[in-house]
Amino acid sequence: MRAEDGTPLGQGIADDGWIAVRLLAEADGDFETGLTRRVQAALSRRIPVDSTARRLVNAENDDLPGIRVDDYAGHAVITLDSPSLDAVVPLVQKVLDAPSLVATYRRDPRDAGKTPVTRAVAGDDPGEIEVVELGLRYAVRPAMGKDAGLFTDMRELRRWLAPWWTGRRVLNLFAHTGAFSVSAAAHGALRVDSVDLSGPHLARARRNFELNSLDALAHGFWTEDGFKALDRLRRTGQLHDVVVVDPPGYSRSEEGSWQGEKDWPRLAAACLRVLSPGGWLVACSNLGTQSPRQFAGALSQGAERAGRRLRVVHEACPPPDHPAALHFPESHYLKAWVVGVD
Numbered sequence: 001m002r003a004e005d006g007t008p009l010g011q012g013i014a015d016d017g018w019i020a021v022r023l024l025a026e027a028d029g030d031f032e033t034g035l036t037r038r039v040q041a042a043l044s045r046r047i048p049v050d051s052t053a054r055r056l057v058n059a060e061n062d063d064l065p066g067i068r069v070d071d072y073a074g075h076a077v078i079t080l081d082s083p084s085l086d087a088v089v090p091l092v093q094k095v096l097d098a099p100s101l102v103a104t105y106r107r108d109p110r111d112a113g114k115t116p117v118t119r120a121v122a123g124d125d126p127g128e129i130e131v132v133e134l135g136l137r138y139a140v141r142p143a144m145g146k147d148a149g150l151f152t153d154m155r156e157l158r159r160w161l162a163p164w165w166t167g168r169r170v171l172n173l174f175a176h177t178g179a180f181s182v183s184a185a186a187h188g189a190l191r192v193d194s195v196d197l198s199g200p201h202l203a204r205a206r207r208n209f210e211l212n213s214l215d216a217l218a219h220g221f222w223t224e225d226g227f228k229a230l231d232r233l234r235r236t237g238q239l240h241d242v243v244v245v246d247p248p249g250y251s252r253s254e255e256g257s258w259q260g261e262k263d264w265p266r267l268a269a270a271c272l273r274v275l276s277p278g279g280w281l282v283a284c285s286n287l288g289t290q291s292p293r294q295f296a297g298a299l300s301q302g303a304e305r306a307g308r309r310l311r312v313v314h315e316a317c318p319p320p321d322h323p324a325a326l327h328f329p330e331s332h333y334l335k336a337w338v339v340g341v342d
């Protein structure tokens, strides 16, 4: 690929989707050698993390746009943003030399409900396996790529929160497979109520409780729309000491639709109405299009509606296996804030 004035920019792979070309190697030398060098560089910049689930290649942030590689206890997964990138799979495998590698695609949110196509590149699809993060066990399905069952970019937030759960009543909204719930219960939370629209995700959350010998019966699992649950809790006057809220960018349920870009004030207000004075709102947004300033504005609007005052206590960073390239501003997508509530 060349700039308008003819200057060579690099070698890449063309696509007919949103992104015309993904540059994956320098302009000079052959493509295979250039790409191999970038994968090797990504692996060499990883430092040890306290988890057997970790990211090895983080797309644009490792100069490998559209390509993510995760390692789940020795089972590697390559997740591509587009089938146009298929040709890189054998090249990445050559560097990884992983005994177990599955390749899958990032599901476009517009294709919600469709199962991503997955294929085993080396070894068999491992199915469900166990990983250990910060001393706790989680069941993951590597072949499900982005939906494997553990969001490793939230590890530092889980680490920071760990000493603070003791004796707290916790509400985990959009709980998914219950990573925050397990961590809270394992660190002495009085009770954890997990809410998710998906029954299968909550079944996996219960399974994660069992894996850690936590009594699932002492906690609550609610297959319910998050807003509906908040309304129910407000009407019945049930207060919590910590509310974790980590919604997807967009979702639709029978109760209506949720759009992260415009609905945070409504969501924050509803969470604040079920938080006890002195409690914490753990508010997480992974929208790359929403700046920290906009997120702060949305939370403040919610606070105004609920008649509360907020103070940021902690801002979590993605862990070192999710490096964020400064030359790629969208990489600063994560807002994971612990906010004290008067």
Ligand SMILES: C[S@@+](CC[C@H](N)C(=O)[O-])C[C@H]1O[C@@H](n2cnc3c(N)ncnc32)[C@H](O)[C@@H]1O
Pocket: 149, 150, 151, 154, 173, 174, 175, 176, 177, 178, 179, 180, 195, 196, 197, 198, 201, 224, 225, 226, 227, 246, 247, 248, 251, 252, 253, 258
């Ligand atoms: C980004 S994930 C949450 C990740 C989770 N906090 C964790 O760390 O594992 C979003 C979750 O929200 C759930 N969800 C989507 N729409 C919902 C809604 N309207 N009400 C409740 N849960 C919803 C999805 O099923 C999914 O599990």
